[in-house]
Amino acid sequence: MPYQHISKSVVKRLPVYLRILDQLIQRKIEMVSSKDLSNESGFTAEQIRKDFAYFGAFGTRGAGYNTVYLREKIIKIIGLDQVIDTIVVGAGNLGTALTRYNSAKNFYVNVVGVFDHDPRLIGKKIDSIDIFSVDDIPAFIAENKIKVAIIAVPAAAAQDIADLLTVNGVKAILNFAPVKLKVAGEVHVHNADLTIELQSLIYYSSAEEDRLKRLKQEVKGSKSLKSLPLD
Ligand code: NAI
Secondary structure, three states: OHHHHOOHHHHHHHHHHHHHHHHHHHOOOOEEOHHHHHHHHOOOHHHHHHHHHHOOOOOEOOOEEEHHHHHHHHHHHHOOOOOEEEEEEOOOHHHHHHHHHHHHOOOOEEEEEEEEOOOOOOOOEEOOEEEEEHHHHHHHHHHHOOOEEEEOOOHHHHHHHHHHHHHOOOOEEEEOOOOOOOOOOOOEEEEOOHHHHHHHHHHOOOOHHHHHHHHHHHHHHOHHHOOOOOO
């Protein structure tokens, strides 16, 4: 079964293709070439052709790929052919924003419940979605067959929440807390970290050259650091 062997890197690229295809279909574009997809995604045209051939989607020479067909194939592979019910743990600033965004803008995912331990929040709503106590998580997961959850609690609480989620059957976690979660082998965790993204992006900001020059000067001035490969 070829679908069972799709590599992690391909799986990470599929949602990128899906987003582009959604936009093309909205613009009523029926065919797309791997070159156009490359321009939109940043992946090479060769990589794209390889990815698609991997799951049996082949373009027509000169015409490219049918956008609707390709989108259908990708949503089936990802498992988005039915809307996925998910829960958010942590009803603070980030949890609230994620709940609002995913309810309003992400039509592949449905946030069906938010959980917190703060009694001031329990019983309230984020838009139309109820905030429940974390104590209700096991029953809620069982009743609603939840397999995907989002963690938006402080780092110190995240591992306990991950344990609670996974012991009750959650198989995939999107973790926003700045901590590496330990989970059983069959559970998948994706970490989202805007701070790290931003900090590594700052490296490429305009001051890069000056900073490296300054660093070189400092290294030259310090005998103990002379072996650093900055030249
Ligand atoms: P916040 O303080 O506004 O919200 C945290 C919520 O978690 C609160 O409502 C609190 O009552 C709840 N909480 C704490 N311990 C809990 C527990 N044991 N069980 C259930 N609920 C619990 O914090 P904010 O700004 O929403 O950040 C949440 C997390 O997301 C933090 O870990 C923060 O570092 C992280 N974060 C990550 C970002 C990223 O890009 N990955 C961006 C912003 C925040």
